[in-house]
Each structure stands twice: as structure tokens, then as C-alpha cells.
Amino acid sequence: MTDTAPRELPLQELDEVIIRFAGDSGDGMQLTGDQFTSISAALGNDLATLPEFPAEIRAPQGTLAGVSAFQVRISDFAITTPGDAPTVLVAMNPAALKAQLKNLVQGGAIILNTDAFNERNLEKAGYESDPLEDGTLDGYRSYPVPMSQITRDAVAEHGVKPRDAERSKNFFALGLISWMYTRPVEPTMEFINTKFHGKELVIKANEAAFRAGYNFGETAELFESHYEIKPADLPSGEYTNVNGNTALAWGCAAAGQLARLPIFLGSYPITPASDILHDLSELKHFGVRTFQAEDEIAAAASAVGAAFGGALSFTTTSGPGVALKGEAMGLAVSLELPLVVIDIQRGGPSTGLPTKPEQADLMMAMYGRHSESPMPIVAPRSPADCFNAAIEACRIALRYRTPVMLLSDGYLATSSEPWLLPDIDSLPDIGVDFHTGFNGTNEDGEGIFLPYLRDPETLARPWAIPGTPNLMHRIGGIEKEDGSGNISYDPENHQKMVDLRAAKIEAIDVPDVEVSGDADADFCMLGWGSTWGAIDAAVDRLQQAGKKAAHVHLSHLNPLPKNLEEVLSKFETVICPEMNDGQLVNLIRAKYLLDIKPVNKMNGVPFTTAEIESAALQAMEAS
């Protein structure tokens, strides 16, 4: 088939395309999008993805609530976001069209499964008249395709029942789009054979549907051209396509090796953090023990227990789960044991929007424990960066014997991007030594162990694990005497311990921030976490429009980089786009008395580049 010569159709070169596959949650849109992404990655395009799915496992079929979508942007240049708005929409039913049309750019292409546009489905989607005929699609290029029927016809010869046949229609769509964007056929054939291994009929049906879609594009004379997107000029090396949660899980496994410690994960399933538990439970051969606890509290508490025993301990959660872990985090602060708490931020309060991202747990991470319980905070900026963030969080936890909060979000968790694989040997050694000997003497001159005698440089206390002869000691949540660790209610000692715990966190060695974009600009955008991509892209656009703009990105939120105040002070105007109501802004204003301006968004959808660009232009005008 690959040697089939194209029809007399022009092959048009594009620098990028943003395709959104949308259908019912049972239509296999995530699978379709994933596979299109994989083929494009292998072709050398840069890419970024944005899956969007309902919280319900199977929302009622054909309804707006049940629409599942997958956006992928492929380009011949380096990109940092999945794109503001799709240029191509594949709509498998009326609900998908209704839910997604508003996102499509004006003049964009819509490929529709016309077979799904029957009265019943139109009614379920809330259409009073047929959008294919009532002018709804005016201003777009629409391509009506009877996908269900052609799929049924194509698979019929393999003996697939008509009811099952239609399940392959997502492969028809994938075939059609693969033709449109001149993607090769073989990788998808291989994928189908691997994915559905052992189910011969399914393999045959999907292969036939894919080929039917591909051939339809070529022969139907519906399309005026097809397209090519050349490979992007990316740094050379070996790449894989990874989403944030998988990169996080791999980062945890890597950290265990870099620290030469067994890994313990205490977790309770919660969207969108569960995939980290799934991924790590597959890594038992890395010495990873996963524990699916009875609740969020036990998940965190078990991780504290494992840390006491000398494991590199993690607990993962999202949303209300963070609140439930607050008590165990406080204990870990008091015990001064290493622990990494991974929070995949989602919309709230309460159950909120389980599958949508927010960055609104920053204050929770900073202050969400009773009393003064400081915890370092690190935040990844992109899906692949989750790998680095996990290692950095572990480095800090181990070196300073402290619980660390890692703040990812629902956007990073499920989005993917090409990742230039790191050289394993270049990863940092984050190992620390367990304490094995006495570190003090008693009045009789005998050796004793003082569990809270700190390292003068890091203020970390010694980590002596059970099983170590002679170093038996007791620790607990009650205030401890500095040095001995014995219970102490002494007022001066408590003041001292509060100060020491704060000083330890404040002195953590975090790297200075760097300015990207125009370092000599008057205008700067400050960001943290997943807004990095959109801010970075906005800086590009501003520069292309002849404006000067700088970008400062924070990977460490506590402590803040030592040069941050000086760097930010140099700009006349600083805005801070965040998916919250101004949490970083408040921290920065309170700490440095710098009047940086909030740009906030809380609708469950990541910032678009255009939104940030527009906020930047407004701020520039106002200043």
C-alpha cells in the first residue's frame, strides 16, 4: 500500500497542524490520538498532546458529557504547547461536534462521521436541526464521510459481526488522517498486531478499517490536497514520547537507583494520580514496593514508616487527598525523615474537576499543615521534566531529611511530548549514608547516639535505621529536645526547634533562576509548573511582533531561588500567569514587596499562548 502513488493531488507542505480527535468515550479517541502521535514522533516532528476525557468511565453514549477528545500538535519546528486551537477536528458524532466546534479555528477542517448524525444522536447532543445542513458549519471546511458504513463494509469480509464492526471506525479515522498527513502505514499495522495480540478477528477488522480510511482519502475525491510536515530541527539523539505521570514514575525509579535505596510507594487510587501507582507497581524488578493503602491517610503514614526503615518513600495523590495527607506530612516534618509527596493538582474545592488541571494547591503545599511546618516544593514544567523533578525532589528529601512536595498537575500528567533521553551516567548521585556510629558522649564519657544532632552544613539530622546496633532511639511527633531528641516542653527549646526547622528548609541549595527571552526587557513573565510552555511560546510571539519580553520560570517554589528578588526587581512590569487566583503572586508580594501582577485562569483548561500574549500586551500598554 505504501507504494500506491498518490492521486493527482497536490502535496502541500505545512509547518504545523493541530488535530483534535473527538468522539464518544467508547469510541477509542485516546488510542487513535496516541497512535497518530507515535507515528508522527517517529517521523521526527516535534509534538505536544492534550488529552481531554470525562471523569465518568462511560458517560451516557452520545451525550456531551461523554465526549472524549485528544488534541495533538505536530510541527517542523520546536514547540512547547499542544496549541491554542485545533485546525482540524475529527468528530465521530454530533455530541463531539457540538462540544468541540467552538475550539476549532475559523476556516478549520472538520471531518465528520455522517452515519452518526441521525435524529436520536442529534437530539442527545442537543441539536434542534441537523448541523450538517443548517449552516452551523459555514466558515469551516467540512468533509462528511460515512465512516461507520464504510468500516462495516470493509470488515465484513473478515466475518466480523456488524455490531462489532463499527468498533473499528476509529481506525478508519486514523487511516484517513494518516493519508491526509502522509504518515506511513506500517507502524500502525505493527501497533495493531501488538496491541490486539491474540485477537485475530480484531486485528483483521482494525487493519481493514485503517486501510479503508487510508484508501478513502486517496480515492474519494473529497479532499483538495494532502499535506506534509517535515521533521523538526530538534537536538540530535534518541527520543521517546512520554507523558508526565509516566515520566514521574520513571523518575522515582531512577531516584531509587541514584540513591541506592529500595523504593516504597504508599498510595490510594485517585484521578489523575493513579497512573503513577500503576506504573510503579510494574517496576517491582527495580526493588519498588507499592502499597495500595486503605485510605490517603494510611498511604502517607505507611510511607513515613517505610522512611523510618530506610526506604526512599513516596506517596501520591491529588485534590482532596492532599488534605488527608496533611497530618502525616506534619509528622514527617517533625520526625525529619525523607519523604516525597506527589500532588497531581486538579480542579477543586472538594471533588471539583477530577480530570482538569489547576495550580491551586501551591498555598496548600506551602502552608497546608497546622503550625509552622515548612516543606520544600518542586514543580515540573513539562511532561518530560517530571522525570527531573522526581529526582530533584528525592535529592532534597534525602540530603535534608525532610518531606518534599512535588506539584505536578492534571495537564502535565496526561500530556505527552518527545523527550531526548538523558545519559544515565550524567544523572546525579543523590545517595546519602545511614548513620552507624555514636555521635556524642554522656556524662560518664560513654558513646551515645543523639538523633537530633544536626549536620552543621545542611542542618539535617542523622538517619539511623532500625537494625543498626547501639543506635536504638525513639522519635515522635511531640516536640523534641535539640540534639537528644528526648521529649521537651521547654519554651526556649521549642522556639529553637521551630527556627531550626525553618532555617533548614530556607538554606536548601536550589539553583538560581535564569532569564529567558530578552534579559534586557522592561517586561517579564514569571511562571511555575505547567504554564511554562504557553509562556515560552508567548514570548516567541511577542518577539516576532517586535516586542521585548523576558521569562523567569520557577522550578523551586520553596525555598525560592536566592537571586529571584534581584532578578525580578530589574523589570518595570512583571506579570504572573497561574491556574489559580494568584497564589504565587501573593507569596512573591509578601516576601519581596514586589508589585507583580496576577493573570489568572480557573476554568480547568490550560492557558493558551494567545491568552498569555494578550495579557502581556495589555500589561505592556498599561505600564
Add this chain to the structure above:
Amino acid sequence: MTDTPTRTEPADWATDQEVRWCPGCGDYSILTAMRMLMPELEVDRENTVFISGIGCAARFPYYMNTYGMHGIHGRAPAIATGLAMARPDLDIWVIGGDGDMMSIGGNHLIHALRRNVNLNILLFNNMIYGLTKGQFSPTSEVGKITKSSPMGSLDAPFNPVSVALGAEASFVARTHDMDRQHMMEMFRRAHDHKGASIVEVFQNCNVFNDGAWEGITKKQNRDGNLISLEHGKPIKFGADGEFGVVVENGAAKVVSVADVGEAALLVHDETKPDPSTAFMLSRLSRGPFEPTPVGVFRAVERIEYATSSTAQLAMAQNDKGSGDLSSLLRSRGTWQV
């Protein structure tokens, strides 16, 4: 660790910390029993860990010269589960009171029991909140007048042995703070059991609930009201063994041996796979005013949790080889640029 038995004295297990329970508290006798038992177990102090939650009982780890953690209220079984999984080599004791284990930590307790984590759990039951100074607890009797229940508590109490049996515990025992030898024997059995063991200890709070257990634990009441369960023997009690226990209509019942004859008595079998008989025995008494069984209710073998977890790790390494980071990062396909 060496193969030669570790020789220690009870004093070796004491710390330099002043014991701060109220004078006359039942916890002192439990602490003594534990310190006396340790040398007999021939274990190492550095391989022994005491984990507790919050409450009077939860101060216990500070007084044992081992590794220890005074954790957070109710969470001791969860903390200990993590430790037991990370370190299956350790001997882990979990100490808590009735508030800690039956109320705020009830969830963690039942799950540790059903998973059969290798923990020795001691539940000091004094039927009152002591550290918070005298509110009714989840084991207090209905109608109890306390600071938080001036007109009497409305709550039906838990029976910890029944709860443990319902939670699939593989080892369940009961003892009381007035009998050191019996405590030591129950603690020893709990220690030797591989898997989760729970021992309910009737413990006197002489400040907020003094004498609550006297109806059964006071010397002159023991003959008539304490039924000592012994494996393989007919269940009998009384000064001359004149009373016994039979099963009738699906429930355990106290009878006069003379009336039913020795052969009709229930023969105690702690190893019975089905916990129903043990449960019947746990329901024999409605409170500390009538014949109440102590001893081992149930001791059955069941695969231990961390052992299974370790076996899975070994199986995975056997199947896939030791984790290789470089292959992991390439496991979902790669391409060259």
C-alpha cells in the same frame, strides 16, 4: 545478627526516660511484663521496634530501649505496615489504646489485620479516653456518664475481639493487667505468630475509669468470671471447674458442668480455620460483670503480607532481571533524530 541467642536482662530494655503515667496506672504492669518477656524471646534490641499512635498507651515506645516511633493518632498500624513492608526483618510491636485503635484508627487496624502484616498489636483497653481527661471511648458501655456525655453515652460499644475476628485476624488473644504471667504468655504467643497478632489487654485507668474491669479481674472475682481458654481442652472455669461453656443454638453459653456433663463442653480449638466459634466465645460476655474468656481465641496460619510482597519482587526480578534504567526509558519505543 548472630545465630547464638541474644542474652539480655529486663533492665537492658529500659530507657533513661522517666515513666510518666499516673501512679497506679495499669500501663506500668504491662510495661514490666514486656521488659521481662524480652530477654526470654532472645531477640536483639536493635531489631525490635515499637510503634504507637497517640494516647496514654502510646507513650510506651519511649520506655523501651529499642527503635521506636510515637506517631499520630490512630495511624500506628499504617505506619507499622509501611515499616514492615520496607523491613520484613524487624520485630515490630504496635501499641495503642481503645480510642487510638478502635476509634480514630479503627480503619487502619482492621486493614492491617486482614492483610496479615507481621505486627504484634497490643490494644490497651481501659474503656475511657485518658489523655484527653475522661470522655467515653468506643469501648465504653452505653449510658456511661463522662464529661462529654453528662446524660450518659448513647454509643453501643465495640468488642475488640469480635472486631478483630471479623477483620480476618489470624491471631487474636486477650489478657489483663493484673496477671503478669498471663500477659507475658499472650505477648510471647503474639510475637511468635507470623502475621498480624492482636492482644486486647484489659487495663485499668485508675484516674478516669478506676475499677472498670474489677468485676472480672479482681482476685476474688477471677474464679467466677474469668474463663481461661486453653487449646485442646474443654472450656471450664470456677473455683473447682464447676462451670463450663457449651454451644447451643449457634451461640456460646455458660452452663453448670454437673448439669450437662463434661463431655458436652466445648473443646477449645484456636486453630479452627472458621472463626465462627471464636466469635461465639467473644460474644459470651456482655461486659466486665459476667464470665469473660481470656487467652488465645484464634491462632491460624495465613500467608504474611510482607513475605508475599517480597516474593513478588523476587518473581519480577526473576522474570525481567534486575531493573535497568536505560531499558526502562526505552520501553515505550524510541526514535533517532
